[in-house]
Amino acid sequence: MDILKYSIPKIAKMLREKKISSQELTSFYLNRIKNNKKLNAYITVLEDSLDIAKSIDNAGVKEKDPVLKGIPYSLKDNMLVKGIRTTCASKILENYTANYNSTVAQRLNDSGAVLLGKTNLDEFAMGSSNENSFFGPVINPWNHKHVPGGSSGGSAVSVSAGLSQFSYGTDTGGSVRLPACFNGIASIKPTYGRISRYGIIAFASSLDQVGPMARNIEDLAIAYDVVCGPDSKDQTCSIKAKESMYDFLSSDKASFEKSFSKKKIGIPRDMIKEGVSEDVLKSLDESINVLSKMGFDFVDVKIPNSKYALDVYYIIATGEASSNLSRYDGIHYGYRSKNNKDLDALYSYSRGEAFGDEVQRRIMLGTFVLSAGYYDAYFSKAAKVRTLIKNDFNNAFNDCDMILMPVSPVTAFKLGEKTSDPLTMYLSDVFTISVNLAALPSLGFPSGFDKTGLPVGMQLIGKHFDESSLFSAAKMIQEKKPEWFNNVAQEKDSVK
Amino acid sequence: MKITGDLVDKIAGLAHLDVTKKNKSLLAEQLTQIVEHMRVLDQVDVSNVEPMFHGCIETKPLRKDEVAPFEHELIMSSATVTQDNYFTVPSIIDGENE
Numbered sequence: 405m406d407i408l409k410y411s412i413p414k415i416a417k418m419l420r421e422k423k424i425s426s427q428e429l430t431s432f433y434l435n436r437i438k439n440n441k442k443l444n445a446y447i448t449v450l451e452d453s454l455d456i457a458k459s460i461d462n463a464g465v466k467e468k469d470p471v472l473k474g475i476p477y478s479l480k481d482n483m484l485v486k487g488i489r490t491t492c493a494s495k496i497l498e499n500y501t502a503n504y505n506s507t508v509a510q511r512l513n514d515s516g517a518v519l520l521g522k523t524n525l526d527e528f529a530m531g532s533s534n535e536n537s538f539f540g541p542v543i544n545p546w547n548h549k550h551v552p553g554g555s556s557g558g559s560a561v562s563v564s565a566g567l568s569q570f571s572y573g574t575d576t577g578g579s580v581r582l583p584a585c586f587n588g589i590a591s592i593k594p595t596y597g598r599i600s601r602y603g604i605i606a607f608a609s610s611l612d613q614v615g616p617m618a619r620n621i622e623d624l625a626i627a628y629d630v631v632c633g634p635d636s637k638d639q640t641c642s643i644k645a646k647e648s649m650y651d652f653l654s655s656d657k658a659s660f661e662k663s664f665s666k667k668k669i670g671i672p673r674d675m676i677k678e679g680v681s682e683d684v685l686k687s688l689d690e691s692i693n694v695l696s697k698m699g700f701d702f703v704d705v706k707i708p709n710s711k712y713a714l715d716v717y718y719i720i721a722t723g724e725a726s727s728n729l730s731r732y733d734g735i736h737y738g739y740r741s742k743n744n745k746d747l748d749a750l751y752s753y754s755r756g757e758a759f760g761d762e763v764q765r766r767i768m769l770g771t772f773v774l775s776a777g778y779y780d781a782y783f784s785k786a787a788k789v790r791t792l793i794k795n796d797f798n799n800a801f802n803d804c805d806m807i808l809m810p811v812s813p814v815t816a817f818k819l820g821e822k823t824s825d826p827l828t829m830y831l832s833d834v835f836t837i838s839v840n841l842a843a844l845p846s847l848g849f850p851s852g853f854d855k856t857g858l859p860v861g862m863q864l865i866g867k868h869f870d871e872s873s874l875f876s877a878a879k880m881i882q883e884k885k886p887e888w889f890n891n892v893a894q895e896k897d898s899v900k
Numbered sequence: 901m902k903i904t905g906d907l908v909d910k911i912a913g914l915a916h917l918d919v920t921k922k923n924k925s926l927l928a929e930q931l932t933q934i935v936e937h938m939r940v941l942d943q944v945d946v947s948n949v950e951p952m953f954h955g956c957i958e959t960k961p962l963r964k965d966e967v968a969p970f971e972h973e974l975i976m977s978s979a980t981v982t983q984d985n986y987f988t989v990p991s992i993i994d995g996e997n998e
Contacts (some may be wrong), residue, residue: 413938503974508962636963640956715938726915735987737978744990748916756918764917768908768931771915776997785941787951792944794952827933843955868957 408892410568412475412623415569419474426457426465426474429569430518433476437520437567445561447481448489449521457518462703465516470719471626471650473516478568480559481522482529484603485509492605493537493898494527496732496739496758506603507638508572508614508631515630516804520568523558525528528729529574529607531584532832536762543819544586545893546858550816553583553832556617560587563617564859564893570618570627576607577717578811578836580615581848585811585861588850588891590624590878591617593836595869596843597642600635601772603856608724610641610838611717619887621849621879625649628871642869667873669695670705670804671866680813683854688810691851691862694884695808695877705800705807709792710838714792717837718830719773719786724774726770729763765826794842797865807865810835811848815858822826836841839865847874849881850888859891901939903931 407429418424430453437449449685453476479485482492485503486509491497512519526536528881534542534557542557543566544550552561556573560583563571569823573580575593583871584591592615599614606612614626625648669692676688692702734740734754741753759767773782785867800807812835839846846865854860866874882889903911908928912919919927973985981988 411996418918434905500978503971503978610953639960639962640954642956642958643960644958647984688940709944712941712944715940718934719941730916735979735989740980746990747992750916750990751916752912755916757922759917761922764922765927765930767917767928768911768919769934771911772903772907772931772935775911775914782938782941783946784951785946786938788946789941789944790952791949826930827937830934840955841952843957870966877998889913 409890411620412471412569412626413676415895416471420467426460426518429474430454430457430476432521433520433568440545440565440567443545443561443565444540445523445541445542445558445565445567446478446521447491447493447524447558450488450519453518453520460516460518469485470515470630472512472630474518475569476518476520477512477627478512478520478523478559478562478571479509480525480556480571480573482525482574483508483607484605485519485522485571489520489521490605492528493525493539494758494760494763495538496755496803498538498739500738504603507600507635509603511631517630523562523571525558527763528554528605528725529555529576529579530762530766532578532829533817533822534558534583535819536760538760541819542814546588547816549818550858551586551588551819553816555579557583559617560584560589561618563587563589563893566892570616570623572614572616572627572631574604574607575613575615575840576611576721577840580617581811581846581861581863582832584617584848586859587893588814588853588859588861590621590850590889591615592624592628592849592871592874593839593846594628594632594871595642595845596639598632598845598869598871600638600641602627602635602637603615606728608729610724611721613840617667619891621882622650622653625627627654639685644869647872649871653875653879667806668701668703668804670703670800670807672705672707672710672800672809674706674708674805675710676809681808681815681854683815684810684813684847684860687851687860688808688862691808691881694881698880698884700877703803705804707793707796707800707838709789709796712789713793713838713841713871714830714834715761716786716789717833717841718769719782720790720841722766722775723772723783724770724776726767726850729767732759742796762826777839790841793838795844797838797844800816801867805867806877809863809865811861815854815860836863845871845874847871847878850891852888901932903928903935908976
């Protein structure tokens with residue numbers, strides 16, 4: 405029985421027919437986690453997940469139970485789960501145990517899904533390569549000399565290497581889509597406000613959004629459905645009623661095809677110029693080809709202010725982060741320095757000793773752009789250019805229903821390749837950040853492999869709250885190109 | 901815009917970050933490089949453009965301003981040093997120590 409080939413609906417059916425048990429599934433994944441420790445995908449593995457699986461088996465999985473009941477998953481270690489250590493991959497929270505549940509964790513718990521553990525990330529989700537973790541870097545399972553992408557690298561690897569059925573990351577500037585792309589799996593960064601941020605450790609509050617990851621589109625839709633929807637605990641969470649993407653994808657084929665017939669896809673050619681590898685461009689053409697055959701029309705669209713997106717992002721994100729991270733004071737929770745001759749010393753040494761280099765760099769930058777004398781030239785200016793970027797997308801959507809572009813200009817780069825030059829590392833996010841600035845939804849899908857066997861990925865960007873167009877197009881792509889989906893990473897001898 | 905060593909000290913002070921053990925000249929150099937890159941925004945005309953300070957597409961009704969229940973002792977259990985169920989800080993009056 406090859407569990408890794410099965411989708412969530414298939415496993416759910418097998419659980420109901422008693423052809424497999426939640427304990428078998430859970431121990432299957434726990435064993436794989438144990439055998440793939442060198443990938444460093446998990447910070448905390450929950451061995452007692454087997455007891456939870458056992459109690460689910462004892463109660464039996466019934467027809468009317470939630471589809472995820474008994475199915476194992478993982479969560480990025482910046483989402484609070486009551487009673488479980490939540491580190492954010494930082495020394496400052498190394499021994500912090502969450503004392504309440506994030507809404508995401510609560511909804512998954514209510515669904516009966518089985519939490520296998522908390523996955524590795526760049527410290528406080530700040531990074532594009534998952535090399536900034538206090539617990540060490542995560543390794544790309546397709547080639548161990550390469551990065552898995554960040555910041556949700558552990559979550560992406562847990563799915564691509566078959567160490568969980570599905571997972572969740574957070575995407576502030578591409579942190580779900582980039583690692584999913586580098587790992588050959590599907591992901592979605594929903595419209596800002598679709599998923600509650602309650603209990604998600606804040607990085608940049610106006611940009612952060614939880615995003616699921618899975619090996620195929622049905623699993624992605626189910627993982628999305630269970631966590632999205634209004635939440636009174638988060639004032640930024642949308643009040644729009646939840647629409648089930650899985651039910652939508654399962655609707656009859658005729659009405660489904662009608663939902664996307666005559667839809668137009670925009671290609672922002674002016675964004676996809678410099679520094680894009682030949683393999684990625686080839687893969688983009690192939691995706692265009694697949695979508696053309698499905699009946700989509702293509703138009704060129706322009707997002708002229710996207711050339712400022714990187715700078716706007718690193719001003720806004722670091723500004724918000726410097727404020728959000730001021731709560732780590734050595735007093736209320738987290739690391740407390742022994743150097744405490746006075747209150748200021750306690751603050752400064754606790755933070756200086758326990759935050760990593762990248763986090764400190766971003767706090768410094770954020771403090772600078774918000775400080776008196778520089779606020780207008782940096783933070784305020786960036787917030788205005790952000791409006792222009794959002795307007796550009798709105799204008800582009802007058803001519804098209806979705807936008808297609810690569811997730812990253814290149815495939816997974818080598819470990820250590822960009823660590824000494826923060827600016828070069830920041831450029832990894834050049835194709836993903838505009839979406840966060842404009843609060844739009846974007847679905848990342850795998851689109852084959854480059855010459856060396858590393859995965860390539862594309863993204864479909866939609867109008868605000870139009871996730872259904874993205875899911876329907878992605879499902880059709882999966883039907884036409886099944887070889888792009890359901891891949892489990894294995895390092896190939898030829899690339900070692 | 902050059903971020904000098906003195907400016908690094910000033911920002912670190914504002915951010916309550918001890919950077920005495922850091923390579924300050926490298927930090928200043930990296931921050932300068934990033935901030936220089938950000939000057940590209942000088943080219944953009946933003947007159948009459950409203951800033952976008954949040955990501956919400958819609959406005960939401962406010963909920964009632966009511967205190968939600970919480971477990972005091974559980975919250976206090978996250979702190980490293982407490983006394984009589986209060987957070988403890990170093991003395992802020994001369995002559996006393998933690």
